[in-house]
Amino acid sequence: xDRRWNRSLIVVLLLTxxxxxxxxxxxxxxxxxxxxxxxxxxxxxxxxxxxDDLLSGDSDVSNPLGRDRRxxxxxxxxxxxxxxxxxxxxxxxxxxxxxxxxxxxxxxKQTGSxxxxxxxxxxxxxxxxxxxxxxxxxxxxxxxxPTGSTGDAYPVGDGSWDVGVSxxxxxxxxxxxxxxxxxxxxxxxxxxxxxxxxxFGLDVNIGIHPYHDNLHNIxxxxxxxxxxxxxxxxxxxxxxxxxxxxxLGPVLVGYWNNIMxxxxxKFPAYENVFGVQVSRGIDFNVGLGxxx
Amino acid sequence: xxxTSLIVVTLIAANVAFADDGVFVLEENQVAVQVNGVVxxxxxxxxxxxxxxxxxxxxxxxxxGVLIDIETHRITLAMRPGEKIPVRDIVQRIKKAGYDPxxxxxxxxxxLERSGEKLLLRDARSGQVFSIRGGHIEGVADNATVSVQAxxxxxxxxALSKSEPIEVTIDRLILGSGxxxxxx
Numbered sequence: 001x002d003r004r005w006n007r008s009l010i011v012v013l014l015l016t017x018x019x020x021x022x023x024x025x026x027x028x029x030x031x032x033x034x035x036x037x038x039x040x041x042x043x044x045x046x047x048x049x050x051x052d053d054l055l056s057g058d059s060d061v062s063n064p065l066g067r068d069r070r071x072x073x074x075x076x077x078x079x080x081x082x083x084x085x086x087x088x089x090x091x092x093x094x095x096x097x098x099x100x101x102x103x104x105x106x107x108x109k110q111t112g113s114x115x116x117x118x119x120x121x122x123x124x125x126x127x128x129x130x131x132x133x134x135x136x137x138x139x140x141x142x143x144x145x146p147t148g149s150t151g152d153a154y155p156v157g158d159g160s161w162d163v164g165v166s167x168x169x170x171x172x173x174x175x176x177x178x179x180x181x182x183x184x185x186x187x188x189x190x191x192x193x194x195x196x197x198x199x200f201g202l203d204v205n206i207g208i209h210p211y212h213d214n215l216h217n218i219x220x221x222x223x224x225x226x227x228x229x230x231x232x233x234x235x236x237x238x239x240x241x242x243x244x245x246x247x248l249g250p251v252l253v254g255y256w257n258n259i260m261x262x263x264x265x266k267f268p269a270y271e272n273v274f275g276v277q278v279s280r281g282i283d284f285n286v287g288l289g290x291x292x
Numbered sequence: 293x294x295x296t297s298l299i300v301v302t303l304i305a306a307n308v309a310f311a312d313d314g315v316f317v318l319e320e321n322q323v324a325v326q327v328n329g330v331v332x333x334x335x336x337x338x339x340x341x342x343x344x345x346x347x348x349x350x351x352x353x354x355x356x357g358v359l360i361d362i363e364t365h366r367i368t369l370a371m372r373p374g375e376k377i378p379v380r381d382i383v384q385r386i387k388k389a390g391y392d393p394x395x396x397x398x399x400x401x402x403x404l405e406r407s408g409e410k411l412l413l414r415d416a417r418s419g420q421v422f423s424i425r426g427g428h429i430e431g432v433a434d435n436a437t438v439s440v441q442a443x444x445x446x447x448x449x450x451a452l453s454k455s456e457p458i459e460v461t462i463d464r465l466i467l468g469s470g471x472x473x474x475x476x
Contacts, residue, residue, distance in 0.1 A: 134328075
């Protein structure tokens with residue numbers, strides 16, 4: 001690689017950044033439960049992702065200066081069911097993150113930590129019950145509040161008020177579960193030049209329920225997850241954002257009475273970024289939920 | 293005595309078809325509810341929690357007196373002997389938990405009483421009175437002592453008057469004695 005190409009690459013690298021963490025902040029809070037009036041649910045979910053793969057469009061490019069990104073987000077999520085058809089959900093993230101960016105041709109580590117941007121949603125649900133199945137249709141308008149600071153070198157918030165909406169459907173039989181969620185986020189312009197593009201997404205979970213003990217109400221689900229994301233071109237404090245991502249992975253859910261443990265891994269199957277960005281990387285999720 | 297036994301055997305045999313049609317055998321001191329949608333194991337906890345607070349339950353059975361079977365979509369309640377069945381409360385709790393109770397199955401043992409057009413069954417232990425749909429049990433005298441399995445539709449429960457006996461349809465005559473009609 002000649003020097004001119006090297007310089008160009010460095011200039012491009014200066015302007016790049018990854019897909020924002022908010023993209024994966026959509027996972028619904030306890031879809032089927034609590035469906036009873038006055039029901040409360042809490043979930044603590046940790047999401048960790050790391051990558052040092054550099055992409056130009058959908059191609060891998062060399063990463064001689066060691067750009068990378070590491071994001072660890074712990075979500076405290078809550079749901080309250082006013083009545084079967086109406087519930088409110090809240091998600092508050094605690095973010096610990098770091099990245100290596102190139103400034104003046106030199107790799108520099110940037111970090112950020114603290115409460116990120118919180119999400120409040122109002123879910124309108126229509127449940128149905130049949131002899132051998134149950135399910136629901138949901139419509140969820142949401143607001144993302146700028147509760148995260150934009151002061152860190154790698155800011156945990158973007159300083160903007162964003163609005164979103166999702167439409168979902170899920171159905172469950174004794175041995176089968178399926179969930180589909182289509183969503184849209186309109187990202188407004190934030191602080192420090194952060195201006196993330198709007199985002200569209202589709203989440204699909206399909207799986208089986210191979211074990212259930214009626215007497216102790218213990219069981220497991222094994223599912224596959226498909227996540228599709230498109231985020232319009234935008235910028236953050238380190239450069240360009242946005243792109244397309246399709247990820248796939250397994251999901252394992254175990255439950256015991258009112259306690260649920262969910263683990264999942266998302267592997268990027270297809271990724272195409274605007275400009276040059278660090279890949280989103282593999283996404284690990286572990287969540288522990290309880291309903292009352 | 294032999295004639296009575298023959299009648300009972302005949303009636304049980306006649307109800308084998310019912311069993312093949314999905315009417316299961318309810319054990320003593322149990323109430324069962326066929327519930328639409330109760331296949332969601334994690335969220336069924338809401339129904340279990342709500343039902344387990346019923347005072348009439350025998351908490352030593354099934355851990356908390358409630359067994360939810362997501363395969364058969366049936367909730368079984370273990371009753372304390374001699375407790376009245378709070379039919380209305382059971383239905384309301386299941387509905388509030390987000391499910392639709394379709395059929396309630398009860399078991400009762402007691403003496404039949406004729407009250408005008410109605411044939412009533414007074415449970416010997418709880419004193420709860422059931423009204424037999426149709427006003428008679430085929431081949432059984434109006435003052436007989438019987439043990440029956442019966443059902444009522446979940447949809448009829450909200451309309452039940454508190455003072456009226458609960459109207460049930462007999463699924464199975466488990467035992468009948470005393471004053472049984474002669475069969476031909």
